[in-house]
Amino acid sequence: MxxxxxxxxxxxxxxxxxxxxxxxxxxxxxxxxxxxxxxxxxxxxxxxxxxxxxxxxxxxxxxxxxxxxxxxxxxxxxxxxxxxxxRSRHDHVEPLVGQRPLAALGVAVTVGGIIALLASSHWVTGATSVSGSSLAKGTGNVHQLGTAVFTTYLYAFEATAALLVIAVVGAVILARRERVTEGAE
Amino acid sequence: MIAGADPLFAHGVTGIVILIVLIKVVVGFAAWMGAVTMMIWFERKAISDMQSRIGPQRWGPFGLLQTLADGIKLFFKEDLVPAEADRLVFKLAPYLSLVPALVTFAIVPIGGTLHVAGHAVQLQVANPPMGILVMLAMSGISVYGVMLAGWASGSKYPLISSVRASAQMISYEAALGITVVTVILVSHSLTTHGIVLAQGQGVWHWNVIRLGVVPFVIFWMAITAELNRPPFDVVEAESELVGGFNTEYSSIRFALFYMAEFMNTITMSAIIVTLFFGGPAGWVPPVAHLRWVFPILWFLVKTGIFAFCYVWFRAALPRLRYDQVMDLGWKRLIPLSLGWMLIVAGFLVAPGWGFVMAAAVLLASVVLAIAFERGASRATGPESVLEPVGRRPLPEERLRALTDREEG
Missing domain, CATH: 1.20.120.1200 (NADH-ubiquinone/plastoquinone oxidoreductase chain 6, subunit NuoJ)
Known part of the structure; x- marks a missing residue:
C-alpha cells in the first residue's frame, strides 16, 4: 500500500x-x-x-x-x-547501583536494532504494511489465529503452556515455604 | 473494516448512516438512563416490600421520582476531597467505574433488525466483530474504578476494600472467560448478534439448555462477584469496612458510583439474557406492522426477571466471608468451568470424544478432591507466609512461641 x-x-x-x-x-x-x-x-x-x-x-x-x-x-x-x-517519601535511594546507565544502554541498543530492522523492511510479514494485505479481518482473526496455534505452532504453544504452569507452581511453592523446624505451635 | 460485522456499513458510510448511528446512540443512552433510575426505584421498593417497609413514597406516584430527588440533592451537596487523597486519581475514579458500565451496554442486542431508508439497522448500539470480548474487556477495566477510588481516598478501610476488589475481580474473571468460551463454541460466533441468532429457533436452542445448566450457573455467580453485588459484596461490607471503597466520597462523585452499580446490574442482566436466554428471541404474534416490537418486549421481560433476581439476592442471602469468596472462585468455579468446557468441546467434535472428556474430567475432579482434602488437613507452620484463614494462631500463642524460643 x-x-x-x-x-x-x-x-x-x-x-x-x-x-x-x-x-x-x-x-x-x-x-x-x-x-x-x-x-x-x-x-x-x-x-x-x-x-x-x-x-x-x-x-x-x-x-x-x-x-x-x-x-x-x-x-x-x-x-x-x-x-x-x-506513600513513601524515601524512594530516591537507588536499590541497584548503576542500573540507570545500563538501562539507557539497553534502550539504545533495542531502539537502534528496531530502527535498523525497519529500515530494511520486509522482516516480519514480508510487507511494509500489514493493513490491506491478505490477513483475515474481524471474526476471521480468531479462525486464523486458532488454526496457526493448534496446527503449525502446536508444540510451541503446548511448551508455553507447560512453562506457565511450571512458573505458577514454582511461585506457589516458593511463597509457601514452610519452616516448621522452629518448634512453635 | 472496523465495523465489519454490521450490515449498516456494508454500502459505505454515508450521511444517513452516520445519522442512524447517532440516533441509536442518543436513544440508547436516554432509554438506558431512564432504566437506571427505574432500577434504583425498583430495588428500593422491592427490598422494602420484602422487609415489610414502605420504601420511597413521597415523590411522584409510588415514589417513582425518588431517584430524581436524590440526584438533585446529591448535586447540591458539598463536594469534599480528603486532605490525604491523591486528588487526580480521586476525581478520575468515578468515571472509570461509570464508562465501562456504559460501553458494555452498547453491544447488547435489544431487538431484531429494522429496515430504515434502505438500510438494515440492528437494534443494538454497536455490533463489533469481537462482540462479547468487549464485555470481558470492559469488566476488566471496571476494576480500576473501585480499586483506585479506595487507594486514592488516602484512608485505611477504603484501601482494604480496594485490595479486596482487585483480588476478587481478577479471580472471577477466569471463570467468567471460560464460560463465555463455551457459549462461543456452540454459537460459532463472537458477536452478540451472532450469539442471539444461534439461539433463535426456540427455547430448546437457548444456550442455558443446550450447554447444560452448569455454565449458566457459573456465569451468573461469577458475574455477581464481578459486580460486587450481594452476596459477594465483601468490597462494601459495611460491618467491617465502614462503607468500603466509597467511604470518603460525597456529592456527585458518590452518585456516579451509585449509578455505575445499578447500570452494571442492568447491563449484566442483559448480558446473561443475551448469552444464555436467546436475547430478544421469543414468540412473535402475527401482527402486521408491529412484529419488531415483540422481540424488544421479550428482551425487557427477560432482563427484568434477572434484575429482580439481583434484588432478591440482596434481600435474601447473607454476605460470604472473604476467604469463602476466594475459595468458591478458585477451587470450585474455575475447575468446574474448565471441565465443563472440555466436555462441551468434546461433544462438539463427536459424541465419543464427549464421553472420553467426561470420563477424564470425572477422574480429574476426583484427584482434585483428594488434593483439597489433603491440603485442608495438612499442618502448616506458624511462619509459612500464607496461613489458611481460621487456623491463625492466637496472639497469646504467638507470644508464648516467642518467649519459649528465647528460653530454649
Missing amino acids: SATAYALPSIVVFVTAALLIVVGALGVLAVRNPVHAALSLILTLFGVAVAFIAQSADFLAAVQVIVYAGAIVVLFLFVIMFLGVG
Whole structure:
C-alpha cells in the first residue's frame, strides 16, 4: 500500500493512537508516583489496542485490553498498594547501583536494532504494511489465529503452556515455604 | 473494516448512516438512563416490600421520582476531597467505574433488525466483530474504578476494600472467560448478534439448555462477584469496612458510583439474557406492522426477571466471608468451568470424544478432591507466609512461641 492511499479517517486514528502510546509511555517515565505511572501504562496499552484495531487485528486488540489492561496492570497496582510504595517519601535511594546507565544502554541498543530492522523492511510479514494485505479481518482473526496455534505452532504453544504452569507452581511453592523446624505451635 | 460485522456499513458510510448511528446512540443512552433510575426505584421498593417497609413514597406516584430527588440533592451537596487523597486519581475514579458500565451496554442486542431508508439497522448500539470480548474487556477495566477510588481516598478501610476488589475481580474473571468460551463454541460466533441468532429457533436452542445448566450457573455467580453485588459484596461490607471503597466520597462523585452499580446490574442482566436466554428471541404474534416490537418486549421481560433476581439476592442471602469468596472462585468455579468446557468441546467434535472428556474430567475432579482434602488437613507452620484463614494462631500463642524460643 503506497502512502497516498491513506484516507483522512485512518490518519486521524493513527495519530490519536500514536499520541496515546507516546504520551502514556513518557508518562510512565516522568511521573514520580508509581500508581500514576501504572495509569500512564494503561493509556499506552489502550493506544496499542486502537492501533491493532486500525490494522484489522481486532482479536489482538480485545486480548490486549483484557489481559494487559484488565489483569496485568491490576496486579501491578495490587502489589504497589500492598507495599504502600506510593506513600513513601524515601524512594530516591537507588536499590541497584548503576542500573540507570545500563538501562539507557539497553534502550539504545533495542531502539537502534528496531530502527535498523525497519529500515530494511520486509522482516516480519514480508510487507511494509500489514493493513490491506491478505490477513483475515474481524471474526476471521480468531479462525486464523486458532488454526496457526493448534496446527503449525502446536508444540510451541503446548511448551508455553507447560512453562506457565511450571512458573505458577514454582511461585506457589516458593511463597509457601514452610519452616516448621522452629518448634512453635 | 472496523465495523465489519454490521450490515449498516456494508454500502459505505454515508450521511444517513452516520445519522442512524447517532440516533441509536442518543436513544440508547436516554432509554438506558431512564432504566437506571427505574432500577434504583425498583430495588428500593422491592427490598422494602420484602422487609415489610414502605420504601420511597413521597415523590411522584409510588415514589417513582425518588431517584430524581436524590440526584438533585446529591448535586447540591458539598463536594469534599480528603486532605490525604491523591486528588487526580480521586476525581478520575468515578468515571472509570461509570464508562465501562456504559460501553458494555452498547453491544447488547435489544431487538431484531429494522429496515430504515434502505438500510438494515440492528437494534443494538454497536455490533463489533469481537462482540462479547468487549464485555470481558470492559469488566476488566471496571476494576480500576473501585480499586483506585479506595487507594486514592488516602484512608485505611477504603484501601482494604480496594485490595479486596482487585483480588476478587481478577479471580472471577477466569471463570467468567471460560464460560463465555463455551457459549462461543456452540454459537460459532463472537458477536452478540451472532450469539442471539444461534439461539433463535426456540427455547430448546437457548444456550442455558443446550450447554447444560452448569455454565449458566457459573456465569451468573461469577458475574455477581464481578459486580460486587450481594452476596459477594465483601468490597462494601459495611460491618467491617465502614462503607468500603466509597467511604470518603460525597456529592456527585458518590452518585456516579451509585449509578455505575445499578447500570452494571442492568447491563449484566442483559448480558446473561443475551448469552444464555436467546436475547430478544421469543414468540412473535402475527401482527402486521408491529412484529419488531415483540422481540424488544421479550428482551425487557427477560432482563427484568434477572434484575429482580439481583434484588432478591440482596434481600435474601447473607454476605460470604472473604476467604469463602476466594475459595468458591478458585477451587470450585474455575475447575468446574474448565471441565465443563472440555466436555462441551468434546461433544462438539463427536459424541465419543464427549464421553472420553467426561470420563477424564470425572477422574480429574476426583484427584482434585483428594488434593483439597489433603491440603485442608495438612499442618502448616506458624511462619509459612500464607496461613489458611481460621487456623491463625492466637496472639497469646504467638507470644508464648516467642518467649519459649528465647528460653530454649
